[in-house]
Amino acid sequence: MYQYQYASQKDIERITSERQIRISELALLHEAERQETDINAVYAQMRASYDVMKTNIMAGIESKEPSIGGLIGQNASKMYEYAVSQNPLGGGLLSRAIAYALAVTEENARMKRITACPTAGACGVVPGCLFAACEQRRFDESIVISGLFNASAIGIVIAENATISGAEGGCQAEVGAASAMAASALTEMMGGSVSACLNAAAIALKNVLGLVCDPVAGLVEVPCSKRNAMGAANAVAAADMALCGITSVIPLDEVVKAMKDVGRALPYELKETAKGGVAASTTAKEIRRKIAKLDISGN
Numbered sequence: 001m002y003q004y005q006y007a008s009q010k011d012i013e014r015i016t017s018e019r020q021i022r023i024s025e026l027a028l029l030h031e032a033e034r035q036e037t038d039i040n041a042v043y044a045q046m047r048a049s050y051d052v053m054k055t056n057i058m059a060g061i062e063s064k065e066p067s068i069g070g071l072i073g074q075n076a077s078k079m080y081e082y083a084v085s086q087n088p089l090g091g092g093l094l095s096r097a098i099a100y101a102l103a104v105t106e107e108n109a110r111m112k113r114i115t116a117c118p119t120a121g122a123c124g125v126v127p128g129c130l131f132a133a134c135e136q137r138r139f140d141e142s143i144v145i146s147g148l149f150n151a152s153a154i155g156i157v158i159a160e161n162a163t164i165s166g167a168e169g170g171c172q173a174e175v176g177a178a179s180a181m182a183a184s185a186l187t188e189m190m191g192g193s194v195s196a197c198l199n200a201a202a203i204a205l206k207n208v209l210g211l212v213c214d215p216v217a218g219l220v221e222v223p224c225s226k227r228n229a230m231g232a233a234n235a236v237a238a239a240d241m242a243l244c245g246i247t248s249v250i251p252l253d254e255v256v257k258a259m260k261d262v263g264r265a266l267p268y269e270l271k272e273t274a275k276g277g278v279a280a281s282t283t284a285k286e287i288r289r290k291i292a293k294l295d296i297s298g299n
């Protein structure tokens, strides 16, 4: 029997309270006992994942290379330029989080190596938010890596009790899960309590219940990339609400259960089949036809 095993909000609350530890420490300790290794080895794994994320962010804001499907590939650089040279409405942290979320997803759509977080489709939200916070708040990298451990704990709760698959639960399970993970991580990085982190995750996830999975032409490009940017914005707003003391009336465990139920209720057209949502729009059908012709000619 593991000492630090958790699968729910209630488990997290109980163990962190008994041990007087943060969510990030719980995730680190449990991963070490699960892998039967020491915390330094697990920490090194997370640092390696963070290095991949940073590489994606740097490359993604520089690159002008189109994605494999040619639908995205220029938005991260535009948003970054705007973030650093203009006076963005949402301020520095939010505009950079959006730029970095776009950057990571554009790299994913170029088939570069990324860190699934929790999935490849939703790979931009957590790194976008955490890296932007690191820059804007001048956090030491160790705080960001703790944030990643915190995020992983929320991801485990969602995966254990619902799903993190768009094909099973819609995009609420991918970008929604990532947004909840980022909201909790940002909250802990800003000094929020365990309870505030769990409230942030619940607030973020509630806001995207029912979010459908509708990739145009079956490619993880549109609407996925911009949806990651919006997932980052949702996470920042949820974290700020939790940090000011706002709580979620519905606890995280019940929001996750609701997400699972909503995912089951979604028709198959809205679960990664590219048969519904914006994937069924006139423009999307035209894009699909064009891409199919390219495939046939081998270009």
Ligand code: SF4
Residues within 6 Å of the ligand: 121, 122, 165, 166, 167, 170, 171, 172, 174, 175, 212, 213, 214, 215, 219, 220, 221, 223, 224, 227, 272
């Ligand atoms: S729309 Fe579907 S494929 Fe795209 S990020 Fe969301 S869940 Fe993933």
